[in-house]
Amino acid sequence: MELLGFQLPTYGWSTILGSAISGVFLGAIYALVALGLTLIYGVLHIINFAHGALLMLAMYAVYFLWHLGGVDPYLAMLIVVPGGFVFGYCLQRGVIGKTSHGRDEIILLVTLGVAIVIENAALFLFSADERNVQVPYDLDGIDLGVTYVVWTDLAALAGSLLITLALWLFMVRTDTGKAIRAVAKERQGARLVGINVDHIFAISFGIGTACVAAAASLLAPTYAVYPQFGYLFVLIAFTVVVLGGMGSFVGALVGGFVIGITEQLGRLYLGESLGLITISAIFILILLFRPTGLFGQKA
Amino acid sequence: MSERARLMGWALLATVLVLLPFGVTSGRWIDFVELTLFVAVMGQAWNILGGYGGQYSFGHALFFGTAAYIQALLQFRYGISPWVAMWFAAAGSIAVGAFVGYLSFRYGLRGSYFALITLAFAEAFHVLARSLISVTEGGRGVQLALNQDPERAIATFQFTFAGEFLQAYGYYYTILIILLLAYAATWWMERSRFGASLMAVRENEDAAEALGINAFRVKIGAICLSAAIMSMTGVYYVQKFLFVDPGIAYGPSKSVEALFAPIIGGLGTVLGPLLGAFFIHGVGEFAKEAIGAVWEERPGVDLILFGVILILVLGFLPRGLVGLLDTAWRRLTGGRGGHA
Numbered sequence A: 001m002e003l004l005g006f007q008l009p010t011y012g013w014s015t016i017l018g019s020a021i022s023g024v025f026l027g028a029i030y031a032l033v034a035l036g037l038t039l040i041y042g043v044l045h046i047i048n049f050a051h052g053a054l055l056m057l058a059m060y061a062v063y064f065l066w067h068l069g070g071v072d073p074y075l076a077m078l079i080v081v082p083g084g085f086v087f088g089y090c091l092q093r094g095v096i097g098k099t100s101h102g103r104d105e106i107i108l109l110v111t112l113g114v115a116i117v118i119e120n121a122a123l124f125l126f127s128a129d130e131r132n133v134q135v136p137y138d139l140d141g142i143d144l145g146v147t148y149v150v151w152t153d154l155a156a157l158a159g160s161l162l163i164t165l166a167l168w169l170f171m172v173r174t175d176t177g178k179a180i181r182a183v184a185k186e187r188q189g190a191r192l193v194g195i196n197v198d199h200i201f202a203i204s205f206g207i208g209t210a211c212v213a214a215a216a217s218l219l220a221p222t223y224a225v226y227p228q229f230g231y232l233f234v235l236i237a238f239t240v241v242v243l244g245g246m247g248s249f250v251g252a253l254v255g256g257f258v259i260g261i262t263e264q265l266g267r268l269y270l271g272e273s274l275g276l277i278t279i280s281a282i283f284i285l286i287l288l289f290r291p292t293g294l295f296g297q298k299a
Numbered sequence B: 001m002s003e004r005a006r007l008m009g010w011a012l013l014a015t016v017l018v019l020l021p022f023g024v025t026s027g028r029w030i031d032f033v034e035l036t037l038f039v040a041v042m043g044q045a046w047n048i049l050g051g052y053g054g055q056y057s058f059g060h061a062l063f064f065g066t067a068a069y070i071q072a073l074l075q076f077r078y079g080i081s082p083w084v085a086m087w088f089a090a091a092g093s094i095a096v097g098a099f100v101g102y103l104s105f106r107y108g109l110r111g112s113y114f115a116l117i118t119l120a121f122a123e124a125f126h127v128l129a130r131s132l133i134s135v136t137e138g139g140r141g142v143q144l145a146l147n148q149d150p151e152r153a154i155a156t157f158q159f160t161f162a163g164e165f166l167q168a169y170g171y172y173y174t175i176l177i178i179l180l181l182a183y184a185a186t187w188w189m190e191r192s193r194f195g196a197s198l199m200a201v202r203e204n205e206d207a208a209e210a211l212g213i214n215a216f217r218v219k220i221g222a223i224c225l226s227a228a229i230m231s232m233t234g235v236y237y238v239q240k241f242l243f244v245d246p247g248i249a250y251g252p253s254k255s256v257e258a259l260f261a262p263i264i265g266g267l268g269t270v271l272g273p274l275l276g277a278f279f280i281h282g283v284g285e286f287a288k289e290a291i292g293a294v295w296e297e298r299p300g301v302d303l304i305l306f307g308v309i310l311i312l313v314l315g316f317l318p319r320g321l322v323g324l325l326d327t328a329w330r331r332l333t334g335g336r337g338g339h340a
Helices: A013-044 A051-069 A077-099 A104-126 A151-173 A175-185 A187-192 A197-219 A229-244 A249-270 A274-289 B003-023 B027-052 B061-078 B082-106 B111-131 B150-156 B164-191 B193-203 B205-210 B215-241 B246-250 B252-265 B272-294 B301-316 B320-333
Strands: A141-143 A148-150
Touching: A013 A051, A013 A151, A013 A175, A013 A197, A013 A229, A013 A249, A051 A077, A051 A104, A051 A197, A051 A229, A077 A104, A077 A197, A077 B301, A104 A229, A104 B111, A104 B252, A104 B301, A141 A151, A148 A151, A151 A175, A151 A197, A151 A249, A175 A187, A175 A197, A187 A197, A229 A249, A229 A274, A229 B111, A249 A274, A274 B082, A274 B111, B003 B027, B003 B164, B027 B164, B027 B193, B027 B215, B027 B252, B027 B272, B061 B082, B061 B111, B061 B215, B061 B246, B061 B252, B082 B111, B082 B215, B111 B246, B111 B252, B164 B193, B164 B215, B193 B205, B193 B215, B205 B215, B252 B272, B252 B301, B252 B320, B272 B301, B272 B320
Parallel strands: none
Antiparallel strands: A141 A148
């Protein structure tokens, strides 16, 4: 096969299908991380640079719960998700809201500052060593013929679908969800009808952080954590969010799958290292030619 | 402060920095000042685009890394003199700046979107530097041969085996000369028509366009000047450490280091990046000493503090340390006085 003059390797359909299926599972993980990011953007119009650092922090929480208390990483969700909500709420109300004066670039820089503080606090306290949770079932799974799927990946896929559904129901069915949507659409109007906008901002940030904490407990059986763990994911999560359309849950889900499959096929055809260029390329092209993404509304 | 008083202040500061090696004999202090000047040059590069132009880049490593790779590879592969290679390094960085600037500004990316696209380009170059092994040596990095002949110290731009004075202070003066040139260029820019247009674009792009300023061209000019200054830090880095790899060149740390100093020191001021660099590195050194004295030495302390200072300055000192000094100066002189 030839592309733009480059000779690409040729594969059978089963290899390509296997690669694409593993891309779907990888994409589910990306979607999971991106969900919280897109919620925060949709409501606060903040590009939360600290998202990756928060993921890393939650991963450490899951790790230490397992290491010190013997808590199963999936069970840890019951602790880290409420913990993430409280942490996110306080972070927005106490730090980001107070220092950013509502200006876009300042918010971006403040969240960058938060990310640097969290990352280096982790480096200081936990050192640069990689740590991973060991569960007895981490290699069990089913053979699909073209590829082998482990249960932990399947759990991540189910988790991302369930969390998307839960978020959507929350936004549509509850009063708080309605208030969040009202603030996202029309800040001043929401304030006029008696919605406490600062509270809603912090709630949204808290839910976004809770999402990333849920993602952490689904990722913990597969990925080792170290202080820079979040950087890789934050870049990919930005790509997913921009591709799907900032603020769109369905967009984050679809964007996650597109990026996951593209990355796996990119690795297959361009090699392990150069394959990652596909993610940066999608990111740049979408930013230039369709900054509202696939499902986003006009800003 | 009057224009003349400020010029005198700069002359005094430059004299102190030039004469420093004659007064301070401790190698550790010279190393500290040298590192601070290096950060202050990166900061000024970022400040031209971010402080004067209002375009916040999250990927300034692009210009550092491109220059570092060109400087290293031209010597490594073709044995080209470092004094010739540096012009290609600068030209390469400027070309990358023009390319990224053309795409971003042509498609009207502003604010957070500009920050994201510069970050994406830096990551793309990071992947390319790691993957195109036949060109860049991949993840192993490029290691230059160490010159051990004192006679050729100047010709090879390597001071490790030079005479006694150059060995101790050669790299200090290299970065000092780069700094003085970069700051003079910024001083000139601030007072030029180009600088005024750039600041007008920062304040209100549409209004600037209405006055007949070509915002697109002004922003391209700013990113090219910024890239040119940043490229010199890449050249300095390669000549000092004789090594570059994808992480050093295009990793996030250089992009982040470049934006700390100007924001903390004072955006859109000539003095800001230098003041910010001295402040954060002074605090960082002090904190490392203090923590090391009562506890064990551990990485991360200085960056935790930089992050906290960054957030505090963003929240409570919008004009940075320069703004603080300006207010203090006005109190002292009892009222009037221009911007610092």
